[in-house]
Amino acid sequence: MTALLAVVAAVALGLSLALPTVVKPLLKRLGVIDIPNHRSSHSTVVIRGMGVAVAVAILVALALSLATGLVAVDRSLILVIICMVGASATLGWIEDFRGLPVRVRASAQLLIGAIGTAALATTIDESSYWWVPIGAIAVATYINAANFMDGINGISGMHGLVVGLFYSYAGVLSDQLWLTVAGLVVAAAFAGFLPWNLGRGFVFLGDVGSYLLGASVAAIAVTGLLAGVYLEYLLSPVLIYLADTFTTFVRRARRGERLYIAHRQHVYQRLTDTGLSHVQVSLFVSILSALTGAAGFVLATAPAPLAVSASLFAAAVVALYLYSPRIFRALARRRAAATS
Template structure:
């Protein structure tokens, strides 16, 4: 079984690494290009839409786990995740290629979440239909969170690797093979995308990729919640993304800004404006996500005194991230003044 699990992960990794060789020229011919503006974190024309390759890798890995019998129990859970991820990726591709109104995008995202949650409730426990609005909102919210956070090289790929790995670990601790497989496939596929996103001649995931990332994580999380996986296992690895997204949303709402307008107010964007490189910010976000993820995994089964300490630690990590642009600017300013005095 472990050998077959490794094969499924390697297939997802290999496809994600190899498919861009074919997909990149096709995207160029189709004109799926990202044109930089004053809100962008890049300055040159970049091919977007490479999430198509990552989506193919994830869907192939999930399909292979079913075809080989790797997931012998709860096969329907993998199938539902497959359908939710495929539908969200298709929506993202339409947005990349043709464009859609905000209302249409949101309506379809909610529909994907509601339909997926209804299917999960039917499969797992028919008494859990009351989760349907929660699942619908969770899927739509995290698709948009992943889309908002996909603004610099490396950040989405690393997020997929980190969260996928934590979810695979959660599946191991919960003895749920479907969760091990789903987490591993997501981690492997986004790991395969990283060299294309961080190397020379880099490419972007595009909306198809950010929708894929958000839907994959949200679909796994909603499935895990209904399947009895600890909430801490599912929520803790995504705390940094959620904190950045919702703190920015609240800040802009307080200022009365048009929430659908492009901007550069996310924490990760302000970190690049403060002087950090894309790779440095992506690594920082990933490391802090690993810290909150690790804290959540301890918290899930901790006794009361330890639980309080671990919760405070996770809150401190989130607070550190939200304050990091000010900290970076202060440190760089102090270093600059010291250098000027010595010169």
């Protein structure tokens, strides 16, 4: 079984690394490109839509886990995740290629979440249909969170890698093989995208990739909750993304801004404005996500005193992230003053 798991992960990694050689020229011919504006974090025209390659890698690897019998007992759970992830990636591709009105996008995201959660409730526990509206909102929310946070090189690939590894380990601790497999496949596929996103002639995931990332995380999390996995295992690795998205949303709403208009007010975007590179900010976000994830894993099963300490630690990490642009800006001013 361990060898089969390694093969499935290797397939996800290998396809994600290799497929861009085919997908990139196709996207160029189709004109799927990102043209920078004053709200962008890059300054050159870049091919987007490379999330197609990552989507194929994830879907093929998950299908392989079914075909080989690796996930025989929880076959239906992986099948529902495949459908949710595939539908979300398709929606993102349509947005990349031709664009969609905001209401259509939002409605489709909610529908994917609702149908997927209903299918999971039917499979796991028919008494849990009350989860359907919660699952619909969770899937739509995290698809958009991943989309909003996909603004600099490396951040989405690293996020998929970190969250996927935590979810895979959660599967080991919970004795749920489907979760181990799904998390490892997501981690491997997004790791395979990183060289293409960080190297010369870099490319973007596009909406197809950010929708894929958000749906993969949300679908696994909703499935895990219905299957009895600790909430702390599933929520803690995504706290930084949720905190950034929520606080930015609140800040813009208070100013009366149109919330669906592109902007540069996310914490990670303001960090790049302090002089940090894309890679530095992406690593910073990923390290803090790993810290909140570790705290959550401790919190899930720890005795009360340790659980309180883990909770306070996670809260401190989130607070550090939200306040970090001011810290790095102050450090940059000090360096400038020292050199002058």
